Amino acid sequence: MPIKHPRLWTYSLPVALVLLAPFNILASLGMDIYLPIVPAMPAILGTTPEVVQLTLTLYMIMLGVGQIIFGPLSDRLGRRPILVSGVCVFAVTSLALAMTTSAWLFVLLRLVQAAGAAAMLVAIFATVRDVYADTPESAVIYSLMNAMLAFVPALGPIAGALIARYCGWEGIFLALCFSALIALPLVLPKWHETRQSREHSSRADFSVVLRNPYFWVYTLAFGTAMGSFFVFFSTAPRVLIEGAGLSEMGFSVAFATVAVVMIATTRFAKRFVARWGISGCVTRGMLMLLFSAGLLGVGEIFLTPSIWSFVFPMWLVAVGIVFTTSVTANGALHEFSEMAGTAVALHFCVQSLIVGVVGTGAVIALDGSSAWPLIAYTGGMAAITLAMLIGLTRYKQQR
Numbered sequence: 571m572p573i574k575h576p577r578l579w580t581y582s583l584p585v586a587l588v589l590l591a592p593f594n595i596l597a598s599l600g601m602d603i604y605l606p607i608v609p610a611m612p613a614i615l616g617t618t619p620e621v622v623q624l625t626l627t628l629y630m631i632m633l634g635v636g637q638i639i640f641g642p643l644s645d646r647l648g649r650r651p652i653l654v655s656g657v658c659v660f661a662v663t664s665l666a667l668a669m670t671t672s673a674w675l676f677v678l679l680r681l682v683q684a685a686g687a688a689a690m691l692v693a694i695f696a697t698v699r700d701v702y703a704d705t706p707e708s709a710v711i712y713s714l715m716n717a718m719l720a721f722v723p724a725l726g727p728i729a730g731a732l733i734a735r736y737c738g739w740e741g742i743f744l745a746l747c748f749s750a751l752i753a754l755p756l757v758l759p760k761w762h763e764t765r766q767s768r769e770h771s772s773r774a775d776f777s778v779v780l781r782n783p784y785f786w787v788y789t790l791a792f793g794t795a796m797g798s799f800f801v802f803f804s805t806a807p808r809v810l811i812e813g814a815g816l817s818e819m820g821f822s823v824a825f826a827t828v829a830v831v832m833i834a835t836t837r838f839a840k841r842f843v844a845r846w847g848i849s850g851c852v853t854r855g856m857l858m859l860l861f862s863a864g865l866l867g868v869g870e871i872f873l874t875p876s877i878w879s880f881v882f883p884m885w886l887v888a889v890g891i892v893f894t895t896s897v898t899a900n901g902a903l904h905e906f907s908e909m910a911g912t913a914v915a916l917h918f919c920v921q922s923l924i925v926g927v928v929g930t931g932a933v934i935a936l937d938g939s940s941a942w943p944l945i946a947y948t949g950g951m952a953a954i955t956l957a958m959l960i961g962l963t964r965y966k967q968q969r
Contacts (some may be wrong), residue, residue: 579701579762583710586701589761590694592753593657594715595722597687600660600746601629602726607739614739617673624677629684634922636688638776641696641915648765649693649700650758656689657754664747668740695914699903700764710839712899725826779906779913783965787958788901789917791852793924794951795894798859798887800929801947802828806880808939813875824881831888839896848897853959856952858890863949870941880941887948 579586604625611622644652663683670676694715702708733741779785806825810816816824843851862883869879899917906913928951932943 579697579764581760583707585760586711587714589757590698590711590715591718592749592757593653593690594694595718596660596746596750596753597633597690598722599726599749600664600683600687601626601633602722603730603733603742603746606727606731607734607742610739615671615673615676621673621677625680628677628681629687630922630926632681632684633688633691634919634926636685637692637915637918639685639915640689640692641912644692644696645765645912648763649697650761650763652689653693653761654754654758656686656693657750658686659683660686660690661747661750661754664743664750668743668747691918692915695899695918697761697764699899699914707840708900710836710896712896714833714836714839776912776916779916782905783962784905785902785913785917787955787962788848788852788898789920790924790951790958791856791894791955792898792902792917793921793928794859794948794955795855795891795898796921797925797929797951798944798948799828799891800925801932801944802884802887804929804933805938805941805943809875809880809941810877812939814877814880816877824877827881828884828888831885832892835889835892836896839892842893843896848901849959849963851893851897852901853956855890855893856956856959858886858893859948859952860956862886862890863945863952866941866945866948870945875941890952 581589608622608626611617611625612619615622640652640656660683663679663686667676667679667683670679698708698711698715702711730742733745737744807821810821810824846854865883865886866880869876869883873879899914902917903913929947932947936942936946
């Protein structure tokens, strides 16, 4: 049903974050809170580790690719219905996961659970685009949302381990279910529909977005920034626990400091976006990543693994991530206000494929117990993104 008069959000940034954050966190928590019980799941489900691995792999794939489905639907039906549907699917499948010990049903339910998470993410970021497009506040929203996601991989597994210890593995999925069911009725009365009515057909939406050079450059920048954190997440346990000799708790604290730096930098996001603009922020972010990759290289060659040789450069990477992610969504989507849902879906799908394929490739191809995968990904992708930014500048000058 067309929405003729969507209600404007007039909330302060803290209130808007309270509305948006629960579903942003839940979508990622569905992956990370489950990690501590993965080694035990083959025995619980009576299957092989390879089948259990599918419950992780398919969740990650659906989280990105599923947005292609829900993006256009949110443009047609509205952000609010997609949010409600996504939360309900996520909650019901989480409950079902806690009640089954059938391996293949478990895999299928994880896939459907990820579809609900993807719908939540589309509703969240399309709403942000509707409400805060081309405003300084959008930088604060985007950077804070990404900083929250940085905390989930650090704290999610700890929460999962504690829940599993005292409530069993089923408690993890019951916690996800109850969290979703509690958040929805609290948030929904204030979550007004923000989609603008649209009369044109959306058949060509995908091609319109994919032909746009701004979309590709800023989506690549987003993938470069978030992929740097993904590769850090993938290599840090071996580098810091096995190489540097940190305890599991020491590792968790060191890991969490990177997210703390991201949140601290976010405090100044509005200021530096106003000063540097979109392209200036991304350029500085990529230069920060290149410099950090150089420091990591020095530490890998001349020093032994430690917090100072591995985590300190990641604090600088965290600053570069905030510089970049504060503006990349607006940079990629600024020409698509009438089909924000579709554009958001492609933006997150493409960047998740960049992170998954290139980031995983770096970890597999290089020594995952060293900083080399992080050096290669962060430095290489930042250099490519800077080259594309230069090309985009020339493109704008020729128009």
